[in-house]
Amino acid sequence: MPSSAQYLDTLLFAALPYTVLVIFFLKTIERYREQAFSYSSLSSQLLENQHHFWAVVPFHFGILLVLTGHVIGFLLPRPVLWWNSSLPRLYLLETVALVCGLLTLVGLVAVVLRRAGNSRVRVVTSRADWVLYALLLVQVFTGVSVALFKPWGSSWFAAAMAPYLWSIVKLNPAIGLVSGLPWLVKLHLVNMWLVLGVFPFTRLVHILVIPNQYLWRKPQVVRWYRDRRAGRCGASKG
Amino acid sequence: MLGRGLRAACYTLLLVGAARADEAADFFRQSCFSCHTIGGGRLTGPDLKDVTTRREKAWLTAFILNPKGVIDGGDAYANELVQQARGVVMPTVAGINAARSAALVDLIEAESKLPESQFKGLSISSAPFTADEIAQGAALFKGARALKNGAPACVSCHSAGPQRGLGGGRLAPDLTKVFERMQSRAALAGWLQGPATPVMGSLLKPRPLDRAEILPLVAFFESTAQVAAPADTVPLLRFLVLGLLGTVGALLLLDSIWRRRFRAVRRPLLAAARR
Numbered sequence: 094m095p096s097s098a099q100y101l102d103t104l105l106f107a108a109l110p111y112t113v114l115v116i117f118f119l120k121t122i123e124r125y126r127e128q129a130f131s132y133s134s135l136s137s138q139l140l141e142n143q144h145h146f147w148a149v150v151p152f153h154f155g156i157l158l159v160l161t162g163h164v165i166g167f168l169l170p171r172p173v174l175w176w177n178s179s180l181p182r183l184y185l186l187e188t189v190a191l192v193c194g195l196l197t198l199v200g201l202v203a204v205v206l207r208r209a210g211n212s213r214v215r216v217v218t219s220r221a222d223w224v225l226y227a228l229l230l231v232q233v234f235t236g237v238s239v240a241l242f243k244p245w246g247s248s249w250f251a252a253a254m255a256p257y258l259w260s261i262v263k264l265n266p267a268i269g270l271v272s273g274l275p276w277l278v279k280l281h282l283v284n285m286w287l288v289l290g291v292f293p294f295t296r297l298v299h300i301l302v303i304p305n306q307y308l309w310r311k312p313q314v315v316r317w318y319r320d321r322r323a324g325r326c327g328a329s330k331g
Numbered sequence: 332m333l334g335r336g337l338r339a340a341c342y343t344l345l346l347v348g349a350a351r352a353d354e355a356a357d358f359f360r361q362s363c364f365s366c367h368t369i370g371g372g373r374l375t376g377p378d379l380k381d382v383t384t385r386r387e388k389a390w391l392t393a394f395i396l397n398p399k400g401v402i403d404g405g406d407a408y409a410n411e412l413v414q415q416a417r418g419v420v421m422p423t424v425a426g427i428n429a430a431r432s433a434a435l436v437d438l439i440e441a442e443s444k445l446p447e448s449q450f451k452g453l454s455i456s457s458a459p460f461t462a463d464e465i466a467q468g469a470a471l472f473k474g475a476r477a478l479k480n481g482a483p484a485c486v487s488c489h490s491a492g493p494q495r496g497l498g499g500g501r502l503a504p505d506l507t508k509v510f511e512r513m514q515s516r517a518a519l520a521g522w523l524q525g526p527a528t529p530v531m532g533s534l535l536k537p538r539p540l541d542r543a544e545i546l547p548l549v550a551f552f553e554s555t556a557q558v559a560a561p562a563d564t565v566p567l568l569r570f571l572v573l574g575l576l577g578t579v580g581a582l583l584l585l586d587s588i589w590r591r592r593f594r595a596v597r598r599p600l601l602a603a604a605r606r
Contacts, residue, residue, distance in 0.1 A: 099425075142593070142594065142595060143594070143595070146589065146592060147582075150585050150589070151581070151582060151585060154581075154585065171481075174483050174484075174487075177474065177484070177487070178474040178475065178477060178484065179474070179475070180473060180474070180475075180486070180496060181496075183474075183486075184496060184497045187497070187570075188497075188570070188573050188574065188577060189577075191570065191573070191574035191577070192574055192577035192578050192581055194574075195574055195575070195577075195578040196578055196581055196582070199578065199582070241567070241570065241571060241574070242501060242567070243500075243501055243502045244497075244500055244501055244502070244570070245486070245487050245488075245500050245502075246502075248483050248484070248486075248487030248488075248500070249483070249487045249488050249500070249502055251483070252482075252483035252487060252534060253530060253533075253534055267533060269529045269530070269532065269533035270529075270530060270533045270534070271530075272529050272530075273528055273529035273530040273531075274502070274530060275502065278502070
């Protein structure tokens with residue numbers, strides 16, 4: 094007879110993911126159809142620009158590199174394990190990953206302090222933003238802790254977590270791959286599902302509308318419509 | 332028409348029987364093989380060859396289903412087994428149920444009749460391991476030599492032996508003294524053939540360790556148990572310091588890349604006017 098721990102594992106690592114994925118897809122599509130103009134991160138740079146750089150830039154560089162690493166581990170686990178078959182290469186990858194995680198944490202803490210500390214920015218911060226920041230703080234803090242105290246994540250992610258995530262995709266959850274992992278790793282994983290669950294209700298939707306086409310569109314020639322010497326507007330001589 | 336139907340029914344029964352036997356064999360490998368062999372001698376638990384001739388099937392099924400319950404019930408044979416295992420009580424196996432327990436007993440009976448069971452285990456001599464075998468084991472552990480069936484290197488999750496550089500993995504237990512805990516080469520080899528923990532079991536089931544890899548790994552673990560102390564915190568501190576230095580460096584780099592960034596309108600105007 095299954096124990097209560099087994100029921101909890103089934104709930105957290107099989108039922109929760111599918112519940113979250115259903116909410117994620119339905120709400121994301123519904124919001125885009127009904128409130129397309131709400132697909133934005135609603136920048137607050139105009140309201141406060143002194144601390145903005147130290148919050149947003151480290152956070153975005155860090156999180157983009159960390160997420161890219163996770164996606165590579167998920168899609169290409171074998172090349173990752175090959176890379177890690179040499180200890181110096183493994184140490185290099187893990188150190189870079191830890192630095193990116195710490196950059197994310199520094200940036201996120203600065204984001205939260207700026208939001209809480211500046212009255213003008215605080216006014217435009219919604220309740221959903223605070224829930225999101227709390228979840229992101231848990232996610233990034235546990236992620237850095239896992240990198241530091243439960244190494245080597247790049248290897249065991251490719252070996253155990255990637256097959257678990259694929260088992261979710263294939264509608265046959267292999268709970269055994271994650272049920273025996275330390276609680277810190279489980280917390281990071283469960284919180285990831287929660288972040289995905291709140292994704293369509295928060296400013297995170299801006300991830301879906303970043304101007305990716307900038308990377309492949311044809312170059313555009315931009316000319317000043319201004320006579321610089323005269324310091325006034327005029328026809329372009331370009 | 333009737334003959335075809337009968338044939339189809341027989342094939343179905345054969346397929347179901349084969350699937351049940353396969354499932355039982357997989358379950359034995361994952362949950363029992365780390366402590367028991369069938370014809371390979373005693374590990375932590377007794378050799379199960381011909382166990383159905385020593386005890387009734389119903390008793391065996393009940394014992395597998397709930398070992399502690401049978402022992403606590405005062406069963407004399409069960410308590411004798413505990414004494415032989417130097418006080419180690421067989422745990423209730425995760426995922427066991429009455430059908431699986433009965434299938435395991437049938438599997439043990441069938442395997443006992445074979446000249447050599449697939450669960451006989453490895454026979455490892457008691458002669459000292461060579462330096463080459465220990466070095467091969469170290470290479471397998473650290474990933475310098477890839478495991479044949481594609482399993483990740485042990486160092487992904489475990490540490491063992493002296494900690495150089497940033498050390499080994501710390502997700503799973505330190506294996507420096509695992510040989511002492513398993514108490515014998517045969518027991519350690521048995522565990523490596525069928526690890527009983529959920530993560531290791533799930534991880535190694537599709538890509539088990541090759542028999543030729545187990546001997547050098549046992550040699551490596553025997554050597555670490557004799558000479559090395561378990562992992563210390565120095566590699567962790569080295570990793571933390573590297574991470575912090577890297578972060579400070581990255582922040583300085585970002586600042587220098589965007590040193591001409593827009594900072595404010597009013598403040599620079601005021602500063603210029605004051606100058």
